Amino acid sequence: xxxxxxxxxxxxxxxxxxxxxxxxxxxxxxxxxxxxxxxxxxxxxxxxxxxxxxxxxxxxxxxxxxxxxxxxxxxxxxxxxxxxxxxxxxxxxxxxxxxxxxxxxxxxxxxxxx
Amino acid sequence: xxxxxxxxxxxxxxxxxxxxxxxxxxxxxxxxxxxxxxxxxxxxxxxxxxxxxxxxxxxxxxxxxxxxxxxxxxxxxxxxxxxxxxxxxxxxxxxxxxxxxxxxxxxxxxx
Numbered sequence: 001x002x003x004x005x006x007x008x009x010x011x012x013x014x015x016x017x018x019x020x021x022x023x024x025x026x027x028x029x030x031x032x033x034x035x036x037x038x039x040x041x042x043x044x045x046x047x048x049x050x051x052x053x054x055x056x057x058x059x060x061x062x063x064x065x066x067x068x069x070x071x072x073x074x075x076x077x078x079x080x081x082x083x084x085x086x087x088x089x090x091x092x093x094x095x096x097x098x099x100x101x102x103x104x105x106x107x108x109x110x111x112x113x114x
Numbered sequence: 115x116x117x118x119x120x121x122x123x124x125x126x127x128x129x130x131x132x133x134x135x136x137x138x139x140x141x142x143x144x145x146x147x148x149x150x151x152x153x154x155x156x157x158x159x160x161x162x163x164x165x166x167x168x169x170x171x172x173x174x175x176x177x178x179x180x181x182x183x184x185x186x187x188x189x190x191x192x193x194x195x196x197x198x199x200x201x202x203x204x205x206x207x208x209x210x211x212x213x214x215x216x217x218x219x220x221x222x223x224x225x
Contacts, residue, residue: 001159031211042202043157043215090154100211101145101164103204107156 002027002095004106012112013083020079021109023093028073030096033103034066037090046091049076083113119216120203126222133190135219137203138183144206146179146186147213151200160188160201195225 003026013019023032034046046066047055055068069077080087090108097104119138127133137146145164149157163170163179163186170177176189190197200220204213 033213037154042217043204043213045212045214048212092156094157094213096211101206102147102159102162103213104159105149105157108154110154 001097001102002029002104004093004095004104006091006093006106006109008109009107010110010112012114015084015113017083018079018081019083019111020077021091021093021111023076023078023106025074025095030073031100032070032076033094034068034076034078035092035094035105037092037108039088043092046078080111083111085113087111088113120201120219122219123217124220124222126224127193129193129195129223129225131193131223133193133197133221133223135188135201135203135221137186137188137216139186139203139205139214139216140184142207143181144208146177147204147206148175148177148186148188149202149204151202151218153199157202190221193221193223195223197221198223 005024007022032049035043037043045058046061047057049055049068049070051070051073067079090110092105092108094103094105121136147162148160151157161172161177163177174191179186200218202218204215
């Protein structure tokens with residue numbers, strides 16, 4: 001399994017500001033995924049980040065709001081831009097294990113926007 | 115969509131009892147995975163069952179998959195207070211490797 005860390009683990013932000021979340025993996029992976037979990041809800045995929053190409057966004061998510069970087073095979077960032085209270089969620093990154101089947105998740109970043 | 119749907123939404127049992135959670139989905143899948151989440155933290159992967167498998171075991175966990183009914187069940191035997199968590203099923207299908215999650219079951223195991 002992959003070991004994934006995220007920074008920050010939690011943050012409280014003011015509306016209108018931006019927050020960049022980091023995801024670090026202990027091994028090289030081709031695909032990284034970013035999910036959002038709104039309070040009391042399930043997980044929704046935001047985008048898939050492949051190294052060396054633009055991230056692929058799911059319906060309802062746009063690059064201007066959630067820009068993603070993937071500078072190498074072990075690291076990615078997700079920025080939540082121009083935040084509003086509706087962005088208050090847990091943001092999680094995930095990667096595949098050895099094969100493209102099991103997905104392992106980071107500990108999440110709990111974001112509260114006031 | 116392929117979204118998994120768990121039931122029940124919430125389940126409360128006593129320590130030592132068995133807990134069964136169900137998951138249904140809508141389209142063909144490659145595999146189905148079960149995850150546990152404690153108090154809004156990260157997800158812990160529990161078990162993966164492929165579309166050509168019918169049953170898998172891992173410790174106190176037993177997962178079944180019925181592709182004809184597009185449903186799966188997760189059985190936790192001899193539950194413990196530490197099993198208290200939210201449990202999610204997630205399905206993967208097609209060639210894009212995406213996971214689509216169900217809404218989850220909140221399991222409370224009372225000591």
